Amino acid sequence: MNNKTNPTIIIADDHPLVLKGLHDFLIEKEFNVLASAKNGKEALTLIKAHKPDIAILDIKMPFFTGLQIAEKCKAENIPTKIVLITFEKDEKTYYDAKDLGAYGYVLKEFALVEIENCITSVINNKPYFSPELLNFLEIHKLPENFDLLTNHEKGIVELISRNKTGVEIAELLSISPRTVEKHKSNIIKKLKLEQKQNSLLIWAKENSDLLNT
Structure with missing residues (x-):
């Protein structure tokens, strides 16, 4: 892993405007963005080639979804921490992401507001899940343990x-x-x-x- 102040990052999203907006924002914040991908196949290839500290992935992409990439990384012991971004407020997807060891889950409408905090949290080995998502799903009301x-x-x-x-x-x-x-x-x-x-x-x-x- 690289130093915590400037982690290596790969981003992937099949929506060009979302991808560009996220890329430009991270560059402006001086994060070390190694590359970007427009589908899951490209994203997985980049992750295997560069093994970045963090991969920020759209959940729904052609070829491989963000969840499928997380599953493949887990199976192959790739140390990259997966952060998923999506418009979906879905409980099953949330639990699937947690089961696959995803370190972050950010809603796209809040991505530019939350992604910097998310990256900071994740690089310090603290999972980050969008507060808006947790409030929507009322996850905080789950019984202890x-x-x-x-x-x-x-x-x-x-x-x-x-x-x-x-x-x-x-x-x-x-x-x-x-x-x-x-x-x-x-x-x-x-x-x-x-x-x-x-x-x-x-x-x-x-x-x-x-x-x-």
């Missing part, structure tokens, strides 16, 4: 909220009932629930709306 659950654990909790027994969950997920119980124990610890009967079932039912998004 919900984000610590893996997708697999969330799936188990969702089944619990539907009154599925441990045996039924085991059959549905093709695992042993003993493994289900281990998962339940880990989930209870992560959520810091009381170690008493039905505590996880009660929590699952109270938060079922989070589990069906």
